Amino acid sequence: MATKDVVYNTVIGEGSVFEGKFMVDGGIRIDGKFEGEVLKVSHVMIGVKGRVKSNISALSVIVEGVLIGNIDAKVRVMLLPTSRVYGDITTPELIVHQGVIFEGKIKIVPDKSISVREEVERIYRG
Numbered sequence: 001m002a003t004k005d006v007v008y009n010t011v012i013g014e015g016s017v018f019e020g021k022f023m024v025d026g027g028i029r030i031d032g033k034f035e036g037e038v039l040k041v042s043h044v045m046i047g048v049k050g051r052v053k054s055n056i057s058a059l060s061v062i063v064e065g066v067l068i069g070n071i072d073a074k075v076r077v078m079l080l081p082t083s084r085v086y087g088d089i090t091t092p093e094l095i096v097h098q099g100v101i102f103e104g105k106i107k108i109v110p111d112k113s114i115s116v117r118e119e120v121e122r123i124y125r126g
Contacts, residue, residue: 016031017032026043040056043059044060061073061091063080063083064080067083076094090106
């Protein structure tokens with residue numbers, strides 16, 4: 001899924017603040033501030049000046065700004081050079097650019113129904 005194919009039909013603009021639960025069918029670009037319990041959308045783009053304090057559930061997440069919270073992405077997470085992330089990430093694909101600041105656990109699995117430890121041990125045993 002190329003970034004250019006994603007339509008961000010919702011925008012929290014620079015200087016704007018949104019607090020609460022946010023669920024939308026489509027993509028959201030955050031250049032302002034979002035705080036809430038959960039952000040559940042198809043695609044999330046946190047711009048360079050974007051500030052988010054929430055858990056994110058999405059197909060894909062791109063971070064250029066600041067995120068405090070966990071990410072659960074079904075397709076991909078991309079952390080661009082200016083991103084600052086504090087939280088855990090679960091995704092089948094993770095792209096981390098040089099310059100990123102990150103603290104948290106990373107779980108990379110194609111299928112969340114499998115236990116990573118059991119799968120690795122099974123392969124190790126042959």
